Amino acid sequence: MRADVHRFSLVDPSDVSGLRRAIDQGLVDPGTIVAVIGKTPGNGLVNDYTRGYLTLCLSTLIGERTGRSPEEIRETIPFVFSGGTEGVLSPHYTVFTVVPEARPSDGAKALAIGVAFTPVMRPSDIGRQAQIDAVAAAVNQAVVSAKIDEVHFVQVKGPAFMLADILADQRDGRPSATDNPGKLMSFGRAASALGVAKALGEIPAEKAVESAVLKDFSLYSSVASMSAGVEVKVNEVIVVGMSGAWTGALAVDHTTMADALDVASIHAMVQRLGFPAAPQIAEADRVKAAFIKCEAQRDGMVRGRPHTMLNDGDINEQRHIRGAVGAIAASILNDTGLFVSGGAEHQGPDGGGTIAVIAERAVRRAN
Amino acid sequence: MRADVHRFSLVDPSDVSGLRRAIDQGLVDPGTIVAVIGKTPGNGLVNDYTRGYLTLCLSTLIGERTGRSPEEIRETIPFVFSGGTEGVLSPHYTVFTVVPEARPSDGAKALAIGVAFTPVMRPSDIGRQAQIDAVAAAVNQAVVSAKIDEVHFVQVKGPAFMLADILADQRDGRPSATDNPGKLMSFGRAASALGVAKALGEIPAEKAVESAVLKDFSLYSSVASMSAGVEVKVNEVIVVGMSGAWTGALAVDHTTMADALDVASIHAMVQRLGFPAAPQIAEADRVKAAFIKCEAQRDGMVRGRPHTMLNDGDINEQRHIRGAVGAIAASILNDTGLFVSGGAEHQGPDGGGTIAVIAERAVRRAN
Amino acid sequence: MRADVHRFSLVDPSDVSGLRRAIDQGLVDPGTIVAVIGKTPGNGLVNDYTRGYLTLCLSTLIGERTGRSPEEIRETIPFVFSGGTEGVLSPHYTVFTVVPEARPSDGAKALAIGVAFTPVMRPSDIGRQAQIDAVAAAVNQAVVSAKIDEVHFVQVKGPAFMLADILADQRDGRPSATDNPGKLMSFGRAASALGVAKALGEIPAEKAVESAVLKDFSLYSSVASMSAGVEVKVNEVIVVGMSGAWTGALAVDHTTMADALDVASIHAMVQRLGFPAAPQIAEADRVKAAFIKCEAQRDGMVRGRPHTMLNDGDINEQRHIRGAVGAIAASILNDTGLFVSGGAEHQGPDGGGTIAVIAERAVRRAN
């Protein structure tokens, strides 16, 4: 198998002209698309409808070109969109394709992708053991079915709910972890992240986990990236890693940022991917996609000085931190089309985050 | 003469405990304070009252400790506060002091500071030739009186006006450049920056200038940093540079950023100040203060990809770009207590900006 | 002919279940729909994509049920959505249908609706004479073709443009009235409103008009309601009035509000529609739809006291005034599903606004 990665810019969330053109030009075979991950120009909070809008437009396009209904497309291809392109960040979507390809004998590992879905979740499942276990099972299923040797990135998009849905479930005798819609998104990201950590052995299997949700932040996954949105009712799981069973020119690596200014870890990871040491990489076109999770440090400090993100009544803390960490990563990667997502509960250490980069391997470039 | 720089953290804009303690401990002689520049935790737009609040609290404190009235203090010491500490940025204020000191014979230049004030401005003066000329004259006065050889940073804080003031001036027969309060702040920053550029020869003296205000962005100053706020009625001018007539351990340098991701220019400047080449400086305590201007690129792009800062109805473009460029600078300087100001009209190139850093000289550290 | 009005709630802008159910139950014949007007839960500013999202979903639904393509539906049925349901306002859409019906001999006038479209507009046409004339022509066409005797409400939805579009047109030698996307929306609403005023004789035909755009606010229409959005490229015109050639139980009336607190004019209008005098109407189900335009008073005052809407850097002035005037109207009409739109340039007097109400006639209720 060979995994490819195609990234397209968008500003208007209905703008699917990039993928349409690529399909028309034969650059992307729509039948080989296995997942789409992107950033839309909304606020990334409960009332961000840009995610659903792009999902509708892309599933309609792919449906048209593959002769299937948009509903069918949405049930089989995960569309994971995170809203919020603060600062220099650029709205875009990244299309993952998988095609059969005979494996060469060079023995090198290559980029591999697996996807899986959990069953439908109710508001009252969010943040609970039911979600943790369902996500862990889906991760395992994706890893096994795609024969992934090293996992570098797990994206999960789980459901968010409007207040009316939460209250309806509560009236049916199923109270949610909270009746605050934004807070419930936080519970959902937390539980899914712990599910990933459990599946990958980052948390001991015997560890009690539901009680740790949004409480014990020493438990986290270094490869998990969680989003939540009202447009999905299941958890969509995408596992990205390296595999000896796959082929192709692409590689992925990841790292954990200890805090928002931890650029040393990003530079080390970029060098592992074959980029020469430099404050900003020169071969920007070798970067195919980057995925970042980050969160405002909970003690209100960054390297000994106070920040104001958690006290701000005008701009949500997630918008602040995405703009900041996204800009730092962009300045290193020489690229603003980054997937940067806030709400990093149990996704990397408190105040830090995680970053995964997919890049063309240097050895290919040398040829 | 010797110039010193003392930086204090604050979150609450009434928190002057840092300076109070430094005075009480004899670290700062309040009678030697010549200027204060800082970032307050407001929105940095028209209705940001955190700037005036901190000005009142600091002028009251300095007045108490010097036996003068707060009004007198405000008339003789420029307090230049810019609101908005987005992302990782940290609210703080930097106190400049000047003390007489015999000049040693080492011949090295040292940090030098000069200040000057323009006459009172009316709303209808803002963005006009009157403001350009007044600021240029004040810059020249500050340079000459402080015997500055190289100018690296000129901070001007000019007046902003509420709608009522603008309309009152208009009723008196003096229409403003615009009756939009936020837009008039923009005009004021633009005209002041052109005034600085004219005084320093960055724009040919014969060049027509008023007509270029907010129109011809090829004209700009690489050392100007303009703020505007309702709490001042004059333009307060602070010139920072190097002088053979001054002494002390501090140096200042500056650079122009070609765009928001131009980290190469920052690294080069930091190395001129004696820091070893590194993605992030290790000797963070040598950085005494940094001053940055930045602005969203007017064509809506950053390095070939669209940004959304100019289309956003929820977060002002200045808040976006401050958070982004501030984070990038913080990641290099290993310091979040940076003065980062948006609204960089004619202050550096379109979409880029300027940065000046005051640092302890490496040679002193070696002793 | 008979005009009917069907109003449906929505929160998620993709929720078209209300109309779907009404079609399925035979309450609405999809082939008779002539226009849809609604409020979506976005910010109502440039980057509000909820309008386009709902347009896509509704045109897809109506297309499915009428056997036409969504594109064809959007070209023949105006979808006029304004974003922003601040405060107590409720997201909803109102579907207008027209069916042939023999005219009874009672001689009473009844609700009548006419629609028309202008040609496609470029960014450089917005706010210019081209737009004024095109809108005036479309209004006349709608009035004549629908035989409307009294015009009470004219809704125009005109194009808005992202920065990239504006700059592209400029590069082709066609500079726009402004290169600020939000400001250009304002120009567009202003020019369209003057077009309506000209068509209806509210402005003398010989009057110079382009020069008055956003300058001379003594010129205005008392029935015009303008919106702008990136999802349309033409001006869509809907004229609502009373006609002796139409039949049915519905009537429409309108009034001008002198300022934001002018409830007397609303009460008088409601009584003309047959409601008993009361601070809040009791027969709320007789109200079928209400359309309101409003704007923050430009001198910064309301009845002698200052307001802060024009100085606010966190919440756009339109969001402020919609929430305020919308709540006042809701408190009188006993209904929160109101179309309340800000940006009322030349639509009613400065600081005031207009309101039109469609209601079931009292005489029918008595039967």
Add this chain to the structure above:
Amino acid sequence: MRADVHRFSLVDPSDVSGLRRAIDQGLVDPGTIVAVIGKTPGNGLVNDYTRGYLTLCLSTLIGERTGRSPEEIRETIPFVFSGGTEGVLSPHYTVFTVVPEARPSDGAKALAIGVAFTPVMRPSDIGRQAQIDAVAAAVNQAVVSAKIDEVHFVQVKGPAFMLADILADQRDGRPSATDNPGKLMSFGRAASALGVAKALGEIPAEKAVESAVLKDFSLYSSVASMSAGVEVKVNEVIVVGMSGAWTGALAVDHTTMADALDVASIHAMVQRLGFPAAPQIAEADRVKAAFIKCEAQRDGMVRGRPHTMLNDGDINEQRHIRGAVGAIAASILNDTGLFVSGGAEHQGPDGGGTIAVIAERAVRRAN
């Protein structure tokens, strides 16, 4: 005793020119000021510093004119400022004075005011029984000492804390009810309101109360108005009512609004104060002050239609509801200088609120 009420406009929170002029003109004797309540032009959330700024400016002015220090003034006079003047609302402050005056023999009750303070509160006291009991005791003290017969309004301003303070208290072994600063403000308002309700017998004395905080919203006070701000460390209590022991031309009454559109209750109350029945009162200058609490309905509905206030990531729910209910009250009272405060936990019924109006008695007007 005679209580008087003086209301002054402000936009800039440092603008105390209104009171200064009134003192200079002999209209207000600064030594008789017992309390100040007002609305400042901030966001009304955690990072709103306009409240502290006005407090500093007013306490400095009153201190100057009474020969006391600003600190002493702030310890003896409650300054209760709520941020947020959304929509048509106007920033202002209302000064209450009390002067000795011989009681006439007419037997009528008159406006009476009592004030009291609780001890200093820690973050960990907020929302707990300690705060409930302290506020109840202060209310009783104020009622008794001022001989108030009917209580119509109780304003309490309690402390809010920044994240750093909350975490410091937690490190000392005293965990707060929540470590979210905005949420802790909510806990504080809730507990204080229950304290008022307990003191006034609105809740049975034997009722368990701490467990009801932010949980059982069937328990509430109809006269309580709670604010919270970082600028105070104690709960400042102001009780306003009618007393047979006081004299003067002023009266106060109050009512409970069942929901955001409950104008009937406001009209009834206004008529009890002697205003003729009308949609908008004509004698606006008889209104001396009005105090309103309101909150977005928790089930997401208003009169059967959904609202979006609780799902909005861009504008805080309190800003939405203040703008809406404030505008409705302004349209009835013909006055925008109203104290409208959100965050009405246990202050009036869910989704509704309370309003108290101080007005000149009609009988005096007739003379």
